[in-house]
Amino acid sequence: MSADDELGTGEAAPDLLTLHESIADLFATRGDWRRAYRHLRSALDIARAGSLRDPLTSSYNRRYLDQRLPELPAAxxxxxxxxxxxxxxxxxYGHLLGDRVLCRVAxxxxxxLPADAFCARYGGEEFALVLPGIDHRGAVRVADAARRRVARHPWSELRPGLRVTISVGLAHGTGSGPRQLHRADNLLYAAKRAGRNKxxxxDRETAQVITHSE
Structure with a gap:
């Protein structure tokens, strides 16, 4: 039986990070440094990936967003x-159900989402959708499709009477990723002032608000 087999047989398997660390320790005690190093590298990769994920929704977190935005093209x-x-x-409805709502919205x-696009939890009940390599009309379609998915979701299945909608500020044009995020924040307030769920x-230097068609 291999070291992996010895550690993999149990009624409750440990999480992957702990598993790789345990296997690395076992190989190290046997003097098999090559395999120990391989599993330590895997544990490090998992830990690094975990630090970029929001623990509640499993979407990317603010740290990942801040790292990626400056690297993206101006478009x-x-x-x-x-x-x-x-x-x-x-x-x-209580914070436990509120957490379930956040996870479902995420x-x-x-x-x-298009290829290379990603969603990150910006903070609290705010999320950012980052859409590289997409034209203005395509970005609007993606944003409004997300709005409609949330509005039309059967929220009453979670709790009778529950209804959830989102407001979206969408920035597209020239400028760095962080600058676009600032523009999107200002536009989000325009969507809120227009009545929410928008x-x-x-568009042509005018703040245009798309209203829902339901």
Whole structure:
């Protein structure tokens, strides 16, 4: 039986990080430094990846967003997403259900994203959708499709009477990723002021708001 077999047989398997560390320790005690090093590298890769993920929603976190944005081309589109009246969800249904709502919204936001795009939890009930290599119309379609998915989701299955919508500020054009994020933040407030459950974006230097068609 191999060292991996010895550590893999048990009623409850440990998480991958602990598993690689344990295997590395076992190989080290046997003097097999090559295999020990291989598993230590795997543990390090897992730990590094985990530090870039939000522990609640499993989407990327603010740290990952801050690292990636400066590396992206100037044509990147950034959508800043905020759950509408999320405080009332927590106050009415409790924080445990609020956490479930955040996780479900994160899943819905990540559905159908273009290649190279990603979703990151920006903080609290805010998420960022980063859309590299996409034109203005395509970015609007992606942002509004995400808004519609959230609005049409059967939230009452989680709790009768529950309804969840999002507002989105979408920035697209020339400028660095961090600058686009700042623009998206300003546009998010325009979507909120327009009544929520909307996407706001600049079109020909005018703030145009797309209203939902339901």
């Amino acid at each position: 990147v589109a950034v959508a800043l997403v905020d759950l509408d009246r999320f405080k009332s969800v927590n106050d009415t 899943d819905l936001l990540q559905e159908g 996407v706001a974006f600049h």
